[in-house]
Amino acid sequence: MNQYSRWQNISILLIVLLSVIYAIPNFFGEAPAVQIMSLKSGEKIDPIVISQAENILNENNISTNGTILTDGYVKFKLENNEDQLTAKGLLEEKLGPNFIIALNLLPNSPNWLEAIGGQPMYLGLDLRGGVHFLMQVDLSNIEAKESTGKINEIRSTLRENKIRYDQIDVESGSIFVQFADEKDLKKAKALLTQTDSSFEFSKRINLGSTGNAPKIKELEKDNKFILTVASSAANKEEMTKFAIKQNLETLNNRINELGVAEPVIQQQGDNRIVVQLPGVQDTAKAKEIIGRTALLEMRLVDDEASPSIIDEAIAGNIPLGRELYYDRNDNPLLLKKEVILTGENINNAGPGVDNQTGQSIVSLTLDGKGANVFKKVTRENIGKRIAILLIEKELTEIITAPVIKSEIGGGRVQITGMKNAQEATDVSLLLRAGSLAAPMEIIEERTVGPSMGKENIQRGIQSTLWGFIAVILLISFYYMLFGIFSSIALTINLILLIAVLSTLQATLTLPGLAAMALTVGMAIDSNVLINERIRDEIRNGNTPQASIHLGYQKAWGTILDSNITTLIAGLALFMFGTGPIKGFAVVHVLGILTSMFSAILVSRALVNLYYGAKRKINKLNIGEIYKVNN
Amino acid sequence: MEFFRVKNDIPFMKYRKFSAAISIITFILAFFFLFQKGLNYGVDFTGGTIIEVSYQEKANLDEIREQLKSINLNEIQVQNFGTDKDVLIRLPINEQISIAELSETVNQELSVLGNNFEIKRVESVGSQVGEELFENGALAILFVCIGIILYLSLRFEWRFALSAVIANMHDVIIILGFFAFFQWEFNLTVLAAVLAVLGYSVNESVVVFDRVRENFRKMRRASVTEVMNNAITRTMSRTIMTHLSTQTVVISMLIFGGEILHNFSLALTIGILFGIYSSIMVGCPMALWLGTNHSNLAGSISEKKETESP
Numbered sequence: 001m002n003q004y005s006r007w008q009n010i011s012i013l014l015i016v017l018l019s020v021i022y023a024i025p026n027f028f029g030e031a032p033a034v035q036i037m038s039l040k041s042g043e044k045i046d047p048i049v050i051s052q053a054e055n056i057l058n059e060n061n062i063s064t065n066g067t068i069l070t071d072g073y074v075k076f077k078l079e080n081n082e083d084q085l086t087a088k089g090l091l092e093e094k095l096g097p098n099f100i101i102a103l104n105l106l107p108n109s110p111n112w113l114e115a116i117g118g119q120p121m122y123l124g125l126d127l128r129g130g131v132h133f134l135m136q137v138d139l140s141n142i143e144a145k146e147s148t149g150k151i152n153e154i155r156s157t158l159r160e161n162k163i164r165y166d167q168i169d170v171e172s173g174s175i176f177v178q179f180a181d182e183k184d185l186k187k188a189k190a191l192l193t194q195t196d197s198s199f200e201f202s203k204r205i206n207l208g209s210t211g212n213a214p215k216i217k218e219l220e221k222d223n224k225f226i227l228t229v230a231s232s233a234a235n236k237e238e239m240t241k242f243a244i245k246q247n248l249e250t251l252n253n254r255i256n257e258l259g260v261a262e263p264v265i266q267q268q269g270d271n272r273i274v275v276q277l278p279g280v281q282d283t284a285k286a287k288e289i290i291g292r293t294a295l296l297e298m299r300l301v302d303d304e305a306s307p308s309i310i311d312e313a314i315a316g317n318i319p320l321g322r323e324l325y326y327d328r329n330d331n332p333l334l335l336k337k338e339v340i341l342t343g344e345n346i347n348n349a350g351p352g353v354d355n356q357t358g359q360s361i362v363s364l365t366l367d368g369k370g371a372n373v374f375k376k377v378t379r380e381n382i383g384k385r386i387a388i389l390l391i392e393k394e395l396t397e398i399i400t401a402p403v404i405k406s407e408i409g410g411g412r413v414q415i416t417g418m419k420n421a422q423e424a425t426d427v428s429l430l431l432r433a434g435s436l437a438a439p440m441e442i443i444e445e446r447t448v449g450p451s452m453g454k455e456n457i458q459r460g461i462q463s464t465l466w467g468f469i470a471v472i473l474l475i476s477f478y479y480m481l482f483g484i485f486s487s488i489a490l491t492i493n494l495i496l497l498i499a500v501l502s503t504l505q506a507t508l509t510l511p512g513l514a515a516m517a518l519t520v521g522m523a524i525d526s527n528v529l530i531n532e533r534i535r536d537e538i539r540n541g542n543t544p545q546a547s548i549h550l551g552y553q554k555a556w557g558t559i560l561d562s563n564i565t566t567l568i569a570g571l572a573l574f575m576f577g578t579g580p581i582k583g584f585a586v587v588h589v590l591g592i593l594t595s596m597f598s599a600i601l602v603s604r605a606l607v608n609l610y611y612g613a614k615r616k617i618n619k620l621n622i623g624e625i626y627k628v629n630n
Numbered sequence: 631m632e633f634f635r636v637k638n639d640i641p642f643m644k645y646r647k648f649s650a651a652i653s654i655i656t657f658i659l660a661f662f663f664l665f666q667k668g669l670n671y672g673v674d675f676t677g678g679t680i681i682e683v684s685y686q687e688k689a690n691l692d693e694i695r696e697q698l699k700s701i702n703l704n705e706i707q708v709q710n711f712g713t714d715k716d717v718l719i720r721l722p723i724n725e726q727i728s729i730a731e732l733s734e735t736v737n738q739e740l741s742v743l744g745n746n747f748e749i750k751r752v753e754s755v756g757s758q759v760g761e762e763l764f765e766n767g768a769l770a771i772l773f774v775c776i777g778i779i780l781y782l783s784l785r786f787e788w789r790f791a792l793s794a795v796i797a798n799m800h801d802v803i804i805i806l807g808f809f810a811f812f813q814w815e816f817n818l819t820v821l822a823a824v825l826a827v828l829g830y831s832v833n834e835s836v837v838v839f840d841r842v843r844e845n846f847r848k849m850r851r852a853s854v855t856e857v858m859n860n861a862i863t864r865t866m867s868r869t870i871m872t873h874l875s876t877q878t879v880v881i882s883m884l885i886f887g888g889e890i891l892h893n894f895s896l897a898l899t900i901g902i903l904f905g906i907y908s909s910i911m912v913g914c915p916m917a918l919w920l921g922t923n924h925s926n927l928a929g930s931i932s933e934k935k936e937t938e939s940p
Binding site for chain 2: 134136283284287441442443444445446447448449451452455456459460462463464466467468470471474475478510511514515517518520521522524525528529532535536554557558561562564565566567568569570571572573575576577578579580581584585588
């Protein structure tokens with residue numbers, strides 16, 4: 001009646017053994033390591049570089065403890081903490097600027113454990129220290145930019161087909177074209193719809209939600225013939241997707257330059273990006289690099305504008321199709337709205353010094369498309385000025401606006417007007433890492449200092465450990481031998497939970513550690529239920545063997561019900577939770593599941609082993625049982 | 631050893647009017663404080679910034695306050711956190727200074743006073759994120775309630791399900807009432823505790839209801855009141871033992887868990903204490919009041935397959 005079959009015992013033992021093995025890596029601590037990454041994110045490290053790096057370390061008597069290749073980068077495990085910084089310096093010097101060397105910590109578990117996939121739990125930022133940013137991508141500008149580019153196209157199409165229009169401009173992201181009569185409008189509409197399907201052409205603007213377009217409203221009131229042009233929904237979606245993708249890539253490149261060992265850069269929701277940088281302590285630098293929304297634009301200066309027009313523009317009356325900006329000496333300049341080139345067309349950028357003036361410069365290499373456009377524009381606008389703008393959040397600045405002296409081909413451009421060498425370096429870094437397609441703003445920041453992380457780990461472990469010891473004492477005292485069985489089951493539950501968390505590589509946070517402690521307190525509930533049931537059955541006059549059997553049988557339904565309701569709460573936490581709540585939920589839910597195994601099967605196996613084979617039991621060692629009247 | 635040497639069933643149901651009065655009064659009080667004082671929401675929900683700074687020696691709060699005035703923000707709170715070396719700075723949401731700049735600005739201002747400090751933790755949440763976290767929290771509570779009602783309706787019947795959820799909400803409201811009364815900070819971690827209590831305290835009701843159902847089968851002649859009294863009395867020992875061990879762990883968290891887990895453990899403590907009370911004195915009377923009897927459980931008994939022993 002109370003005996004598990006041999007295979008049942010063996011499979012329980014096997015699960016317990018496996019969980020012990022996969023829980024072990026958590027107890028080996030961490031070893032210092034250096035990590036080599038390619039400057040361009042996603043590019044794999046060449047095997048030649050690896051052997052090169054190995055040689056460098058060997059020559060300088062830095063003893064390594066293993067080489068690990070993951071996701072295209074190489075990690076060298078070091079034996080001594082002191083070697084870490086030396087190794088970083090040496091590798092940076094010898095391997096050159098095309099590689100980023102980062103410090104890292106790797107699990108110190110023996111190689112055979114790693115070979116079978118044994119890893120320690122993945123610690124969240126609140127336990128290992130680091131920065132977490134949530135960034136909101138501002139997509140409103142994208143549409144406006146797209147519209148500005150579109151104007152040129154419409155203008156030339158209309159001109160080529162000799163359709164006359166009175167004016168064309170953009171307002172609140174919508175382009176509007178004003179015609180003299182209905183006939184022209186219809187002709188233009190038919191023509192434009194034919195040439196471009198990604199835009200929608202309509203006779204009147206939908207002023208509903210996009211609302212704020214006084215100029216268009218004004219014209220409508222006057223019964224003018226207006227054609228409005230707006231991006232189609234599919235096109236908008238496409239642009240948004242592209243912008244987010246570009247921002248993610250740019251962030252990847254920028255963070256790569258920061259030299260963070262294991263960054264997390266992910267899209268969250270439709271227009272958000274999460275960045276997590278474990279171990280980063282210089283948050284100011286990180287924020288500067290990540291948060292810089294620098295966009296580079298090249299536009300033509302309206303050199304025909306007279307001083308009086310400029311004065312009027314300063315007073316707020318800016319001519320259509322123009323925008324007013326100031327250069328570094330606070331001189332106002334009227335720029336054409338059309339953007340010739342943006343940072344996207346830049347392949348490479350580096351700081352330098354102008355041979356003639358000795359000024360700091362940035363030299364750019366444009367991509368094929370950029371080179372062509374630049375060649376064409378410079379050829380057509382000799383004698384005019386071209387402005388180079390650096391746009392950072394609300395601040396737009398004309399860095400320089402040189403006169404075009406001759407056609408510039410080949411895609412090599414120099415930007416003069418840098419304040420100093422440092423600025424030239426910063427601007428090149430930003431341009432090289434790519435610019436953002438859309439500006440971003442940090443809407444959530446969570447920073448945990450390194451000492452705080454260690455403290456949090458200690459707090460979590462102490463809470464769990466002392467709670468665990470107290471519960472074991474309590475249960476063993478109250479239920480005697482059965483309490484000891486329950487305690488062993490509880491220990492195995494904890495090991496199993498650690499093993500599962502390690503294998504799944506679920507993020508462990510401080511609330512997660514709290515959930516682990518709580519699991520200890522709650523998992524014992526199943527054993528309490530069972531033990532109380534067994535006592536009940538003995539009270540009812542059953543034999544010891546029958547009581548064990550009935551106790552487990554009757555408690556099972558209750559345990560299932562109560563655990564499922566707890567699971568429902570746990571799942572809700574997981575689904576709706578973010579950050580700390582999610583961390584709590586993962587451990588909570590897994591803890592409930594592992595407790596079902598350990599509290600029921602493991603404890604039963606122990607009871608069976610001890611009592612199952614005995615023919616005659618006078619009394620179960622389950623503590624004193626008081627008789628009740630029934 | 632056995633704590634409860636009860637020979638006869640305790641007539642819990644006899645006191646149900648008395649307990650109902652207590653429940654209603656605490657409920658009203660909790661609601662009163664919730665509305666009158668409101669919850670002291672942390673930055674997770676309101677948006678804003680908290681910065682925890684640890685000094686090497688005793689921190690001079692007045693000096694820090696004075697220095698931070700130059701940031702030109704109203705309502706900067708500076709207070710000790712745990713020890714007199716640790717300082718917590720709270721800054722409200724501000725249109726002028728972005729989240730990213732704010733913590734750096736504070737860092738710079740503090741450096742003016744000397745470099746004997748370390749920034750241990752920064753939590754900055756924009757107002758939009760705060761609102762979303764709040765919404766998600768409310769959704770989670772709703773989801774749990776509906777999920778539990780559905781499951782228990784399936785497993786028992788609707789009267790039990792409803793009673794369990796009411797007993798449950800009773801605990802949650804009282805936790806919130808405590809947090810409102812004492813103005814303890816209510817943040818995401820505390821919300822996690824509240825949701826954990828939701829799952830945990832329904833356990834209680836389930837265990838008691840399970841016994842009630844079993845008793846309906848066994849004690850065919852007994853009245854509903856007798857059945858419930860017996861069920862509660864017979865599960866008393868288990869109730870106390872389970873709560874005792876959970877509370878033991880929570881006390882361990884209160885002692886060792888540090889400031890971050892402090893309010894989390896407080897919420898759990900209140901939840902556990904009231905969980906015992908509510909499963910006995912709210913859940914059962916509620917089921918009784920809703921008209922639970924032998925006959926409406928008979929159906930679910932005959933349908934229910936005998937659960938297998940593992």
